[in-house]
Amino acid sequence: xxxxxxxxxLRALVAEAYDQVKSAxxxxxxxYIPYLANVPSDLFGIALCLPNGELIEAGDTDYVFGIESxxxxxxxxxxxxxxxxxxxxxxxxxxATGLPFNSxxxxxxxxxxxxxxxxxxxxxxxxxLVKPVGNADAKWQAIVDNMTDLCxxxxxxxxxxxxxxxxxxxxxxxxxxxxxxxxxxxDDPDMSLDxxxxxxxxxxxxxxxxxxGCTIAxxxxxxxxxxxxxxxxxxxxxxxxxxxxxxxxxxxxxxxxSGIPAKTGVGGGIMGVLPGGxxxxxxxxxxxxxxxxxxxxxxxxxxxxxxxxxxxxxDSIEITA
Ligand code: DON
Numbered sequence: 001x002x003x004x005x006x007x008x009x010l011r012a013l014v015a016e017a018y019d020q021v022k023s024a025x026x027x028x029x030x031x032y033i034p035y036l037a038n039v040p041s042d043l044f045g046i047a048l049c050l051p052n053g054e055l056i057e058a059g060d061t062d063y064v065f066g067i068e069s070x071x072x073x074x075x076x077x078x079x080x081x082x083x084x085x086x087x088x089x090x091x092x093x094x095x096a097t098g099l100p101f102n103s104x105x106x107x108x109x110x111x112x113x114x115x116x117x118x119x120x121x122x123x124x125x126x127x128x129l130v131k132p133v134g135n136a137d138a139k140w141q142a143i144v145d146n147m148t149d150l151c152x153x154x155x156x157x158x159x160x161x162x163x164x165x166x167x168x169x170x171x172x173x174x175x176x177x178x179x180x181x182x183x184x185x186x187d188d189p190d191m192s193l194d195x196x197x198x199x200x201x202x203x204x205x206x207x208x209x210x211x212x213g214c215t216i217a218x219x220x221x222x223x224x225x226x227x228x229x230x231x232x233x234x235x236x237x238x239x240x241x242x243x244x245x246x247x248x249x250x251x252x253x254x255x256x257x258s259g260i261p262a263k264t265g266v267g268g269g270i271m272g273v274l275p276g277g278x279x280x281x282x283x284x285x286x287x288x289x290x291x292x293x294x295x296x297x298x299x300x301x302x303x304x305x306x307x308x309x310x311x312x313x314x315d316s317i318e319i320t321a
Pocket of ligand 1: 068172265
């Protein structure tokens with residue numbers, strides 16, 4: 001069914017979602033990275049960005065938090081921009097692993113077979129593919145510039161978070177070298193891991209993530225800067241990656257209940273994409289057992305369920321002024 005909704009009704013719905021979810025309890029900050037354990041756990045924000053650049057926000061939408069695994073989407077976009085869809089599929093893949101984000105088992109099981117840039121192994125592999133290969137500084141600049149392009153404004157490295165992650169990323173070190181063992185890393189493993197750790201430590205706001213989500217929803221056109229960030233033909237590839245594994249081993253449950261592809265991060269952020277519709281982001285640090293923000297999930301689901309939107313065939317909405 002085609003539905004028309006005014007921007008003011010959408011604004012009221014976002015405010016209502018905020019009010020309904022703000023006192024939800026449950027979950028705890030990520031504690032395997034010491035920095036994240038100390039972020040105030042009562043922060044909560046929702047931001048929705050429309051293709052005309054209009055932002056609808058409630059709560060702490062300009063609080064800067066760690067982007068963490070949501071950065072995997074950004075760097076997958078960069079690899080697609082630099083090397084194209086075929087190269088990404090051949091060198092990394094687009095399959096869900098069905099296992100947690102940092103699984104070593106997934107690499108052992110799929111050693112002859114690619115996985116996805118949206119789990120740790122594939123994300124470290126994606127950093128290794130970023131051009132120019134062999135030049136850490138230039139690769140980092142490309143990663144940062146691409147994040148700015150998608151979010152419409154610069155992100156800032158959170159040095160304390162970067163230090164905290166670097167001091168504790170033993171599992172990821174194993175992943176980087178296991179990838180080397182199976183010829184699935186395409187630059188120096190330590191350098192690729194450092195790029196991954198740094199990109200996870202970038203500070204972002206819910207507002208910036210909503211803009212990035214809307215850039216993907218708008219087939220590569222950043223709604224705020226009006227820059228065509230990536231060729232429109234790549235948009236379905238990016239959405240397919242997110243829909244397959246945005247919530248790792250819980251992606252099916254998420255898609256079934258929310259109806260839209262979204263990517264989580266242990267910093268408490270979630271970035272969702274309704275292709276042709278809008279980008280949405282929510283942020284709240286306490287995570288459930290699977291490592292996903294409790295309130296951000298509730299908030300996004302509240303909005304998508306009330307709108308009836310669903311990429312598998314829900315209502316299509318036209319947003320009017
Ligand atoms: O690799 C890690 O452990 C973190 N830097 C990122 C993890 C993350 O956000 C997982 N996703 N929900």
